[in-house]
Amino acid sequence: MSSGIRKVGVIGIGLMGSGIAQVAATQGFDTVVVDVSPDIVERGMKRIRDSLERIVESHRKSSGERGFDATRRDQILSLIHPAVERGKLLDRDILIEAVVENEGAKKEVIAALSGMGYRRTLVSNTSSISITRLAGAYSFSDKFMGMHFMNPVPVQPGCELIRGFLTSEETWQRVVAFCKELAKEPILAEDKAGFGINRMFIPFLAEAVKVVEEGVMSCEEADKTTLCLGHKMGPITTLDYVGLDTTLAIAEVLEEELGPCYRPPVLLRRLVEAGAAGIKSGKGFYLWEGGKKAGVNPAVERYRRK
């Protein structure tokens, strides 16, 4: 089955929105991506250009075997239309909401688009917020569901699809088809806190923070456990990549719906309160300079010693 989708809209050009726009354009979809200010839009476009440049570079190093040259890069970029005006989203066949992990912010965006007359398929990239509750903000709740891309979007081959209680069979089938057209493997889940993936993964990350917090391991040692677990990246570094604010927000949803054993660790909360959100803010568990680690955050070291 074909999804029938040609024109894609992405709301939010942060870590995830920029990756989603890049993937949609790479698969030939005409893509509008909207964020709140020209500065943020430019930062997101730079992330996309840098990501494509890395692919061109690896193509060069592979003596052209990857089949991705500068012409292909420019072709992809020409399909991405960045903007700050929400009105540019209204002619899209599907909208992918990828704003901050905050229920109020997401509902405001969804209700505003609905109020402006948008009436086609709308999906949320939320990591944990109830799809059924978010659907309540959309006048066409049968056309709403979850499409949870993984970070980094251009690299991860899977995408979790979440059916809300009100999602119609037609919407579900269309989004499954669209997911395949994006060259992502659909992973199907129902609407419960954290869905399937974060229900399993966030407790693992939270436990890694407790291991550091309690002095069982340093950040570096906790990260070295990948050598035994077979993961590509250690849990502490993963937290800095995912964003400590995003992780905390997901952990809070898990705690609220599933109980106190999902309570986020204090160290995670303190770092977020201190503005240490991970790579995107230059520090999290580690300090980051030009995308590279520059040592453990001294605040984390001090906290451990107590």
Ligand SMILES: NC(=O)c1ccc[n+]([C@@H]2O[C@H](COP(=O)([O-])OP(=O)(O)OC[C@H]3O[C@@H](n4cnc5c(N)ncnc54)[C@H](O)[C@@H]3O)[C@@H](O)[C@H]2O)c1
């Ligand atoms: N970070 C991850 O690893 C990850 C993985 C899977 C899913 N997610 C989910 O993706 C979503 C986005 O996360 P992120 O990591 O990209 O966050 P981010 O902070 O990097 O980006 C969020 C973007 O949303 C924009 N925004 C906020 N309000 C807006 C509005 N009203 N209109 C348009 N843009 C608005 C912000 O300016 C920012 O650019 C969240 O729901 C998160 O849970 C994140």
